[in-house]
Amino acid sequence: MIGKLKVFNSLTRQKEEFIPLNPPHVGMYVCGPTVYSNVHLGNVRTFLSFDVVNRYLRFLGYKVRYVRNITDVGHLSDTGEDKISKKAKLDQLEPMEIVQMYTNDFHDVMLKFNAIPPDIEPSAIGHLMEQVEMTKKLIENGYAYESNGSVYFDVEKFHKENDNSYGALSGRKIEDLLSETRDLDGGSDKKSPLDFALWKKASPEHIMRWETEWSEGFPGWHLECSVMSTKYLGEEFDIHGGGMDLQFPHHECEIAQNCGSHGHGGARYWLHTNMLTVNGQKMSKSLGNSFLPRELISGDHELLNRGYSPMTIRFFMMQSHYASTLDFSNDALEAARKGYIRLANGMRTLRGMEWAEDEGELNKKQVEQINKICDNCYYAMNDDFNTALTIGHLFNLVKKVNSLHTGQLNFAEIGKEAFDRMKETFIGFSEDVLGLRIESDVDYKALIETILGEYKSAKFNRDFERVDKLRAELKAEGIIVKDMKDKIEWAFEE
RNA sequence: GAACAUGUAGCCAAACUGGUAAGGCAGAAGUCUGCAAAACUUCUAAUUGCGGGUUCGAAUCCCGCCAUGUUCUCCA
Numbered sequence: 001m002i003g004k005l006k007v008f009n010s011l012t013r014q015k016e017e018f019i020p021l022n023p024p025h026v027g028m029y030v031c032g033p034t035v036y037s038n039v040h041l042g043n044v045r046t047f048l049s050f051d052v053v054n055r056y057l058r059f060l061g062y063k064v065r066y067v068r069n070i071t072d073v074g075h076l077s078d079t080g081e082d083k084i085s086k087k088a089k090l091d092q093l094e095p096m097e098i099v100q101m102y103t104n105d106f107h108d109v110m111l112k113f114n115a116i117p118p119d120i121e122p123s124a125i126g127h128l129m130e131q132v133e134m135t136k137k138l139i140e141n142g143y144a145y146e147s148n149g150s151v152y153f154d155v156e157k158f159h160k161e162n163d164n165s166y167g168a169l170s171g172r173k174i175e176d177l178l179s180e181t182r183d184l185d186g187g188s189d190k191k192s193p194l195d196f197a198l199w200k201k202a203s204p205e206h207i208m209r210w211e212t213e214w215s216e217g218f219p220g221w222h223l224e225c226s227v228m229s230t231k232y233l234g235e236e237f238d239i240h241g242g243g244m245d246l247q248f249p250h251h252e253c254e255i256a257q258n259c260g261s262h263g264h265g266g267a268r269y270w271l272h273t274n275m276l277t278v279n280g281q282k283m284s285k286s287l288g289n290s291f292l293p294r295e296l297i298s299g300d301h302e303l304l305n306r307g308y309s310p311m312t313i314r315f316f317m318m319q320s321h322y323a324s325t326l327d328f329s330n331d332a333l334e335a336a337r338k339g340y341i342r343l344a345n346g347m348r349t350l351r352g353m354e355w356a357e358d359e360g361e362l363n364k365k366q367v368e369q370i371n372k373i374c375d376n377c378y379y380a381m382n383d384d385f386n387t388a389l390t391i392g393h394l395f396n397l398v399k400k401v402n403s404l405h406t407g408q409l410n411f412a413e414i415g416k417e418a419f420d421r422m423k424e425t426f427i428g429f430s431e432d433v434l435g436l437r438i439e440s441d442v443d444y445k446a447l448i449e450t451i452l453g454e455y456k457s458a459k460f461n462r463d464f465e466r467v468d469k470l471r472a473e474l475k476a477e478g479i480i481v482k483d484m485k486d487k488i489e490w491a492f493e494e
Numbered sequence: 495g496a497a498c499a500u501g502u503a504g505c506c507a508a509a510c511u512g513g514u515a516a517g518g519c520a521g522a523a524g525u526c527u528g529c530a531a532a533a534c535u536u537c538u539a540a541u542u543g544c545g546g547g548u549u550c551g552a553a554u555c556c557c558g559c560c561a562u563g564u565u566c567u568c569c570a
Contacts, residue, residue: 006510015511076570150570170565171498177566179496190570197570220570244499248565274499275564319518320507325500325563332506335519339506342518345532376516383510392508392517399534406526406534 002378005060007239007385008323010247010270011169015384018269020238026062027237028054029229029267031246032121034071035102036083038292039109041328042276042283046243048314049273049322049385051115051435053241056381059433067232068118070106072099072125073208074200074221082218085207095208099123109293112310114435120232124224131219131227132212134261135198143260147189149201149215155194158256166194166256169270170248196253198223222253229266230258240267247272271322278303278328305330308337311439315340318387318434343391344438346398347430349405351438355419360412366400367418373397374425381433390429397426448479452488455481 005018020026030050033043047068057064072095077083088095110117124131135151138144143158144151159166159174167174177194197220202209209216229237235258242251251270258266278289291301299307308316316336320326373396380389400422403409411419430436451470458466471481475493482489 003510074570080570152570172566173497176496188570193569200570244564247498249569277563316506323499324507327506329505331504331519335506337519339518349533379510380508386508386510389508389510389516395517402533403535408534 002375003382005382007269007271009268010272011268013171016269018238020062021236021268024061024063026057026064026239027233028057028064028066028239028241029225029233029237030066030068030118030240031225031242031250032068032070032118033102033106034075034083035099035106036075036087037102038294039102039106040283041291041293041296042243044109044113044293045276045317045322045326046241046273047110047115048113048317048435050241050271051110051113052318052322052387052433053239053271053385054116055435056385056433059428065120065233066116066118067120067122067229069225069228070099070103070121070123071221071224072096072103072123074124074219074224076221082206082208088207099125112293112297113314114310114437116435122228122232124219124228127224127227127231128210128219130231131223132199134223134227134230134257135219137261138198138257141260143256144198145191146214147191149217150189150197151199151214152190152195153198153253153256153260154191155196155256156192158260162259165259165265167252169252169255172248172252196220196222196249198257222250223257225250226254226257226261226266229254230262235262235264235266237267239269239271241271241273244272244274273322274325276326276328283328303330305334308333309340309439311344311436312337312340314434315343315391315436318436319391321384321386321388323384340436343394343398343430343436346394346401347427347436348438350401350423350426353401353404353423355411355416358411360410362415363413366409366414370397370400370414370418370422373400374421377425377429381429387434390434394426394430397422401426448474448490452481452490456488459483 006015007018008014009016028050030047032047033039050066050068054064054066072084073082075083077086079086084095084098088098091098093101107117135144138153139146139151142154144153155166156174156178164174167177174194178192199212199214199217199219201215201217206218208218210218229240240251240254247270255265258264276283283290289303291303293310293313295301296304296313297307297310299305312333313336316333317326319336319339373393376393377390380386380393383389400409400414404411404414404419414422451474455467455470458464458470474481474490478493480491480493482491
């Protein structure tokens with residue numbers, strides 16, 4: 001490994017050297033989507049950012065256990081209804097049908113963007129027992145109380161007894177939070193407005209409900225992540241990721257639950273990805289500027305001039321740092337599209353290139369340059385996964401690749417060693433780390449039609465040698481030419 | 495209203511925790527080409543939001559202002 005990996009830890013607001021608890025193993029938990037609708041492009045950005053984190057850690061040789069949950073219960077909308085059941089009622093479907101439908105959609109989308117699936121993808125409903133257990137434990141430890149069939153986490157008590165730690169992750173002061181929420185609505189079962197639900201008694205119309213000793217109800221949203229990360233990664237693990245909007249209160253509550261139940265905060269490094277904007281404005285449904293991954297790919301949206309391929313979008317996202325806001329605009333996407341083509345062509349050229357003895361002698365300067373660029377790829381990724389900088393370095397390698405390709409630079413000048421390193425580094429970083437792959441938007445059907453046109457004219461000219469050759473070549477690709485009475489058709493070889 | 499971010503060429507976006515501004519797109523010229531495209535070479539473009547301060551030196555640190563964003567203010 002070249003250099004040291006540093007990550008920006010939200011917990012300390014500093015870049016820190018990444019040291020796993022049990023190398024070579026790394027445990028990483030990322031908050032997944034609530035599957036009540038099609039996955040939002042902002043979600044995609046977050047998951048692609050952590051896909052790169054996962055990929056780079058593996059690239060460095062770590063054995064990563066990547067856990068990303070599916071939230072299928074407990075996440076409430078602003079009207080107080082469960083997001084899943086609200087949608088289920090609306091569509092007159094079973095909640096689990098909603099869950100399945102949008103989980104499938106989510107998986108399809110992530111696959112299109114070439115994201116490596118998590119190693120474990122647990123769901124909240126699948127871990128109800130464990131959530132009940134943790135709630136009991138919190139009551140036992142004195143950090144939770146039952147009130148009218150619901151169970152709440154006692155934030156102030158926890159805060160006092162644990163080094164005033166509530167708010168540490170999000171940089172909030174409990175006094176400020178309290179003064180901001182001074183007015184308690186009379187109907188609340190909570191002791192303090194800061195308290196959050198671990199178990200919530202279900203109202204009569206609530207359709208997702210389970211029987212427990214406290215009431216027939218459902219688990220609080222924050223609880224599932226504490227439970228599932230602890231179960232699969234342990235009381236202490238390495239990385240916890242999620243969108244910046246989850247930092248407070250979701251992740252803050254998660255830490256409190258962890259500490260309150262087993263004395264450890266969970267992850268040692270907390271990573272947060274930034275938000276997506278469109279033409280400088282926040283992407284939101286109410287502003288009418290949000291779009292689905294599908295719409296971005298097809299271009300079927302009033303704000304888009306055209307569609308952009310999944311790899312173009314992935315490349316576009318990689319061109320900024322995950323902790324910066326990223327702005328979507330036609331101009332920016334168009335620039336990314338062309339940039340991606342340039343990089344992909346470099347990838348393709350280099351893939352088909354082998355070092356060959358030719359004229360000239362070793363040019364030390366060239367060798368140094370190539371080695372330096374290769375090193376820089378590591379330094380860039382080591383610096384808190386700076387994909388944007390990495391891509392900049394890759395473009396510098398593309399220049400070398402193209403120079404070799406056009407003969408402006410000879411193989412002999414750079415030597416086999418530097419060439420092999422360049423090839424390994426370039427392909428390793430672009431494909432394995434950044435997850436970019438060559439995608440062809442070539443319409444193979446149109447291509448076949450073009451060749452068949454050739455076939456037809458050769459036949460018309462009675463150039464049977466050429467006819468036979470074309471037919472054989474197509475057959476080699478699994479395509480059968482069918483000479484009909486008045487036309488020529490083709491089919492896949494059975 | 496509060497907290498925390500962000501503000502870099504026409505557009506997007508980096509800058510390894512102060513040392514004199516990567517890279518991509520767009521633009522210009524040239525090489526190559528039947529013509530293109532691609533590719534290559536070279537070039538062009540930034541007083542780093544505004545105003546102060548610290549420093550030999552600041553995009554980077556401090557203060558104020560402006561703009562934008564996120565979270566919180568009602569939240570289970």
